[in-house]
Amino acid sequence: MAEGVDLKAQMNQLIRGYWTTQAIFVAAELRIADLLADGPKHPDELGRQAGVKGDMLYRVLRALASIGIFAEDDEGRFMLTPLADTLRGDSGQRAYARLHGHELYQSWAKLLDAVRSGEAGFVEAFGIPIFEYFSKNPDRGAVFDKAMTGHHGPEADPMLEAYDFSRFKDLVDVGGGNGSLLIAILKRHPQMRGVLFDLPRVVERAGPGIESAGLSERCRLVGGSFLEAVPGGGDAYLLRHVLHDWRDEDAAVILRHCRNAMQPSGKVLVVEIVVPAGNDPSF
Ligand SMILES: C[S@@+](CC[C@H](N)C(=O)[O-])C[C@H]1O[C@@H](n2cnc3c(N)ncnc32)[C@H](O)[C@@H]1O
Numbered sequence: 531m532a533e534g535v536d537l538k539a540q541m542n543q544l545i546r547g548y549w550t551t552q553a554i555f556v557a558a559e560l561r562i563a564d565l566l567a568d569g570p571k572h573p574d575e576l577g578r579q580a581g582v583k584g585d586m587l588y589r590v591l592r593a594l595a596s597i598g599i600f601a602e603d604d605e606g607r608f609m610l611t612p613l614a615d616t617l618r619g620d621s622g623q624r625a626y627a628r629l630h631g632h633e634l635y636q637s638w639a640k641l642l643d644a645v646r647s648g649e650a651g652f653v654e655a656f657g658i659p660i661f662e663y664f665s666k667n668p669d670r671g672a673v674f675d676k677a678m679t680g681h682h683g684p685e686a687d688p689m690l691e692a693y694d695f696s697r698f699k700d701l702v703d704v705g706g707g708n709g710s711l712l713i714a715i716l717k718r719h720p721q722m723r724g725v726l727f728d729l730p731r732v733v734e735r736a737g738p739g740i741e742s743a744g745l746s747e748r749c750r751l752v753g754g755s756f757l758e759a760v761p762g763g764g765d766a767y768l769l770r771h772v773l774h775d776w777r778d779e780d781a782a783v784i785l786r787h788c789r790n791a792m793q794p795s796g797k798v799l800v801v802e803i804v805v806p807a808g809n810d811p812s813f
Pocket of ligand 1: 757769
């Protein structure tokens with residue numbers, strides 16, 4: 531009996547997982563963590579500053595406090611916690627919450643349709659493929675770029691420790707987003723030149739970052755689609771978290787384009803999530 535009750539409670543938590551996603555999304559959109567940077571505040575004051583209803587905001591913050599994001603003191607004021615602190619400023623973590631709470635949330639709401647139709651959930655929700663959407667909505671595209679840096683950025687140092695990039699002279703980062711990984715590689719290897727290749731709008735947004743890293747001389751920005759071609763002449767083609775976005779046929783096209791474009795002795799470097807056999811979590 532006791533076991534049954536626990537299982538039901540556990541299942542209820544899982545069923546209501548979307549409450550958490552949306553509550554974090556509200557805090558991220560309203561910049562609640564920034565509003566609390568100078569000390570605890572009452573939800574009414576926070577509501578006034580954020581332009582929302584204080585009593586409604588209280589409910590969201592109380593829910594988040596129950597999972598360690600913000601904490602309420604004896605006077606009913608909320609304060610930052612280490613978890614809440616990750617949402618401060620223009621951090622990639624905040625962008626990650628904004629991306630998941632908005633476009634990705636709506637796409638996951640179409641999961642059943644996707645399973646039935648075989649179409650991507652994003653297309654079911656928005657009517658166009660994800661990267662076309664972000665090209666047409668540059669503000670949201672910038673949120674996506676930043677979310678990627680927030681999510682994958684910490685991988686750069688371990689990658690650079692684990693793999694010897696010094697053997698390459700011309701590295702093409704295919705689908706390189708805002709260039710944060712390429713910047714880290716080029717800074718570590720001053721003899722190397724790089725090409726940041728991504729969709730035209732993405733590359734446009736990446737320009738200032740490359741420039742302020744002082745890498746304009748060694749890093750070329752090329753806009754285009756890897757479904758059509760990739761820039762030629764590199765001795766390394768890096769695909770980090772790119773292939774998993776595509777069906778097998780498209781992934782094969784992208785890889786073939788890299789093969790055709792590279793120097794004869796070139797290498798394709800794939801950094802990707804691999805779902806292991808068995809039941810261990812991998813998402
Ligand atoms: C999941 S993100 C990974 C970004 C980056 N490589 C990283 O590790 O953070 C996938 C990238 O592929 C790019 N992309 C999508 N479609 C593309 C296309 N047709 N041609 C070139 N790049 C594309 C996106 O703009 C995005 O920057």
